Amino acid sequence: MDIDFDEITYLKNPDSLVLKADYIQFLMTLTGPTVIDITGSDQGKCRVFTTLLHGNEPSGLIAMHRWLTANEQLPVPTTNVRFIICSVEAANISPLFSRRYLDGGKDINRCFSGDKIADCGFCQRALLIEQAIKEVNPEFLVDLHNCAGSGPAFAVTPMITPEVLSITSYFCQTLILSGLQLGALMERRFDCPMITVKCGGSNDEQSHHVAYQGLKQLTLNKQAKNFQQNRAVDIIYRPLRLELKPHTCLTYGDHDEGVTGVCIKSNIEQLNFGISRKDQMLGWLDDKGLDNFVLIDEHGNDVIRDHFSCRKNILTCAVDLRIFMATNNESIALNDCLFYVVKV
The missing domain is CATH 3.40.630.10 (Zn peptidases)
Known part of the structure; x- marks a missing residue:
């Protein structure tokens, strides 16, 4: 065009x-x-x-x-x-x-x-x-x-x-x-x-x-x-943006299928503006774990481990969080961000 x-x-x-x-x-x-x-x-x-x-x-x-x-x-x-x-x-x-x-x-x-x-x-x-x-x-x-x-x-x-x-x-x-x-x-x-x-x-x-x-x-x-x-x-x-690192594969699903990259729960939108408590399950990760993501604060520091954790390849909240603008639109998630997040 x-x-x-x-x-x-x-x-x-x-x-x-x-x-x-x-x-x-x-x-x-x-x-x-x-x-x-x-x-x-x-x-x-x-x-x-x-x-x-x-x-x-x-x-x-x-x-x-x-x-x-x-x-x-x-x-x-x-x-x-x-x-x-x-x-x-x-x-x-x-x-x-x-x-x-x-x-x-x-x-x-x-x-x-x-x-x-x-x-x-x-x-x-x-x-x-x-x-x-x-x-x-x-x-x-x-x-x-x-x-x-x-x-x-x-x-x-x-x-x-x-x-x-x-x-x-x-x-x-x-x-x-x-x-x-x-x-x-x-x-x-x-x-x-x-x-x-x-x-x-x-x-x-x-x-x-x-x-x-x-x-x-x-x-x-x-x-x-x-x-x-x-x-x-x-x-x-001052919310932060949870983003995928370049070339990270993204899928959505209801259970762990052992795929490469990141699999986010298909009902992730249900968490928008609710309180996601510590240990809330968000999805599944490959062997790179949290290294699939970046979460940059206002000082330019990657604070992914202050907000999220990975246990036996399960992505969870490390603390109580408020999540918003979560989407299961793969294109938006890949080209913009997975969602915004603030600590409660």
Whole structure:
């Protein structure tokens, strides 16, 4: 697929002819990253929502399209609103919403790093998206995603402020403070409160509802700062990513089949956001044991043995852990991570 990395389409107050009858028809009319601007009561201010940084995470697009097509039934938004739809080509590959990014391409949410832009088309696209955010000087930025596997909604932020807590509360009750440097959009500086919302599983109708309700309330809220929290928010501090070492084989199963590499229990998603107690069984390992993994802390140290243990080739928790974004999607696990983890 030929991609014009300099292309970004701007639409202003699109009507029903442009938006089509449903979000799938609308998506299929798009040829690349698309910015949609909606005029609000206070045209001197703007609130920004991004979605489809990953082509297999549709809840943000579904919520945006629902909001746009219901707009005549809703009050005028308090401020201007800018929606940015990012990885359109990946989302459009059949079957729709099946690809995180294009085959042979890059994960654009790993491309928001200035030192990579010169020789990378996807990084050039990341720069266009970054510029589309900065040019409206937003009151806040919300980046809508889905979880890699099934699980409850949560939010992630690089900095906790009262405004961040308030914005989070309109989507979910869990906020993760992350200092990880992966090249994600949320690592850039926009001089405003910003969160990434993982709305839940991509095939879960509740995830689309979470995205829509939060979006609707935040576009109509009279205050961008100092507005009342919608619910109490729990904070999780600085999770770590459990990753496989390069060229490690990965399978999923319900019992030990003696395969090379790592075999993770097929029901691993059931552990998302619960407490996994010490000695909880997670899977099976070959004779390399824990050397199949890396778990790097904020100081650059591999702390795999502080969190996990291997006894008679069985992978277990070494301490009580909270696991989230666990997935049985082999592609995501291999190319991103198996899951995130924090000590309880």
